[in-house]
Amino acid sequence: MTTKKVKVATVSLAGCFGCHMSFLDLDERLVDLVEHVQFDRSPLTDIEHCSDDCDIGLIEGGVCNSENVHVLREFRKQCKILVAVGACAINGGLPAMRNHISLEDCLNEAYMDGIGVENPQIPSDVELPLLLDKVHPLHEVVKIDYFLPGCPPSADVFWAFLTDLLAGREPALPYELIHFD
Amino acid sequence: MTKTFVIDGKTIPFEDGQTIMQAASAAGVYITHLCHNPQFTPHGSCKLCTVNVNGRNCSACTFPASEGQNVTNISKELNEDREKITQMLFVEGNHFCPSCEKTGNCQLQAVAYHLNMTDNHFPHFFENREVDASHPDVMIDHNRCIFCTLCVRASEQVDGKNVFAISGRGIDKRLVVNSPSGLLKDSALDVSDCAAHICPTGAILIKRTGYSVPIGQRIYDHAHIDAVALASEGEAHDH
Ligand code: SF4
Ligand code: SF4
């Protein structure tokens, strides 16, 4: 009898993919991991939507636009355990440093008045997700079950967390693995 | 005979006039704190040092030790309260540790690590606070000030200058600088002042020193704040 593999979905919202890169730093431990884990929706698989029985959703990045909100809600609906991964998911991180500048000023700086801008215009297309007024951490939008701090969390953090969960233990990070930087 | 009280089952000797915090640190017992610094008169504002004394919660940094007290310092409930307080400090300011020079050396962050805090729990204020980089050697990033008043006390009690004060109340509380323009450059602050070096967070920073010690080799990267605090307490007594 083979035990059913645990389904893990991952996504990067308003993040830089650094957390995903750090996850890949698991290197040869990934081989052990896929013995027990099957990747569902993730930039690593190109699966576009979560299947409705995902076990773990790992979310990198905060919420900066309307699409992020929809994706995050899909993850909450489809995943049993939702994990905020990294500084941006936890407190908005670097993208949230725009929160004390008005959206209008941000857009003007980037697309109208910034140095080297050619053909200045604010992008506006139905295909483009609308920017939110402020960047928000995940827990302000949906319930989050666990948080993995770090910018990015090291591969050891992912390993400690996932091996705890897979072994049926309550995940607990040792002191050495809790970092906000 | 020495007078004693009990913290978490351990007998602590004390002298009259000592606070619970002073007696505990001298006896090698760490009580979480941020606004307390053994060099200065206690302020009792951050409430991280809240302990239970004979059934009542008190601030250990201001509460006098007395004979026969039964004090609880470590309990799930007290540590959860401390975590919530720390989370409130994080959401009230703007703490983006990856871009803060103080990271790894910051007591606010180290207390969070110590309490096993992995998230901020509350909605963030994302309030707009100023940075004052006007002084040639020292800068203030108000985004990271937790109003512990240590700079205020250091300037007053050690430097004899009164460069800093807290103005306003409650949510409108702000650190203000005593100068005609309100800017640090027009104040009496000198880079060698105690007040320039006392901040437990990254709110007051010395310019051009930020990364002299690389991230990963900083005070709290590997050591718990309780061990660091007790060791420095020991040093203070040896000298
Ligand atoms: S002051 Fe401390 S808690 Fe705040 S951003 Fe800097 S390192 Fe982080
Ligand atoms: S600037 Fe630093 S020392 Fe002064 S009140 Fe704020 S946190 Fe405390």
Ligand code: FES
């Ligand atoms: S350390 Fe006692 S109230 Fe801050």
